[in-house]
Amino acid sequence: MEWVGNMSKNLNQGEIAMQEFWNKRYSDKNYVYGINPNKFFKHQLGKLKPGKLLLPGEGEGRNAVYAARRGWEVTAVDFSVKAQIKANNLAAEHDVEINYIISNLYQAEIPVDTFDAAAFIYVHLTNDEAKKILQKVIAGLKQGGTFFMECYSEKQLGRQSGGPKDINRLYTIPQVRELISELNISKLQEEEVPLNEGEGHRGKAMVIRAVAVK
Numbered sequence: 491m492e493w494v495g496n497m498s499k500n501l502n503q504g505e506i507a508m509q510e511f512w513n514k515r516y517s518d519k520n521y522v523y524g525i526n527p528n529k530f531f532k533h534q535l536g537k538l539k540p541g542k543l544l545l546p547g548e549g550e551g552r553n554a555v556y557a558a559r560r561g562w563e564v565t566a567v568d569f570s571v572k573a574q575i576k577a578n579n580l581a582a583e584h585d586v587e588i589n590y591i592i593s594n595l596y597q598a599e600i601p602v603d604t605f606d607a608a609a610f611i612y613v614h615l616t617n618d619e620a621k622k623i624l625q626k627v628i629a630g631l632k633q634g635g636t637f638f639m640e641c642y643s644e645k646q647l648g649r650q651s652g653g654p655k656d657i658n659r660l661y662t663i664p665q666v667r668e669l670i671s672e673l674n675i676s677k678l679q680e681e682e683v684p685l686n687e688g689e690g691h692r693g694k695a696m697v698i699r700a701v702a703v704k
């Protein structure tokens with residue numbers, strides 16, 4: 491696919507700081523969220539016929555590699571080079587390939603009407619950022635393509651089982667409904683789930699899960 495990330499366009503200090511934060515978080519040899527796919531991701535993906543999958547904010551590749559092993563053609567986007575290296579190593583260990591693009595999601599030029607599915611797994615942005623990025627992600631889906639997401643809800647604040655400590659980067663049901671309002675939503679639920687995903691997501695957590703079709 492002709493799609494190359496570009497990290498050189500003007501990023502503000504806050505965006506550069508975020509990128510550094512994530513590179514630092516991924517600099518350890520351990521996989522912060524483990525090497526197994528997120529449970530909801532695995533469950534939802536299992537309902538679909540393999541095709542082209544977009545994974546914005548994919549991190550160290552646990553979901554991308556799982557999908558590639560099941561026959562999906564995977565494009566991952568993230569601004570962390572450290573994460574990309576670990577994801578590519580994981581892919582090589584399993585003898586699969588993923589297309590891992592280094593780009594800030596704000597700048598990623600996502601090709602339109604291209605993907606059969608897109609999954610947004612624990613990508614915590616402010617509402618304005620999420621709106622801009624999800625518009626591009628949704629435009630990238632083919633008609634009939636499936637979108638699904640899992641993220642921490644605002645009710646996660648104060649819990650020690652992962653997620654940002656900034657309420658502006660946590661989601662609510664009305665927010666998510668608005669963010670994906672262009673799609674036909676078949677599931678949108680807030681629930682408490684037990685997480686056991688590396689050191690980063692561990693313990694009972696309040697999450698929002700959504701599934702929608704374009």
Ligand SMILES: C[S@@+](CC[C@H](N)C(=O)[O-])C[C@H]1O[C@@H](n2cnc3c(N)ncnc32)[C@H](O)[C@@H]1O
Binds near residue numbers: 552
């Ligand atoms: C909590 S991690 C989740 C990683 C992965 N989705 C998973 O579930 O294992 C959030 C990821 O989003 C990426 N990210 C956050 N903001 C981003 C941005 N503006 N552009 C690109 N990647 C971003 C981070 O580098 C990080 O890998």
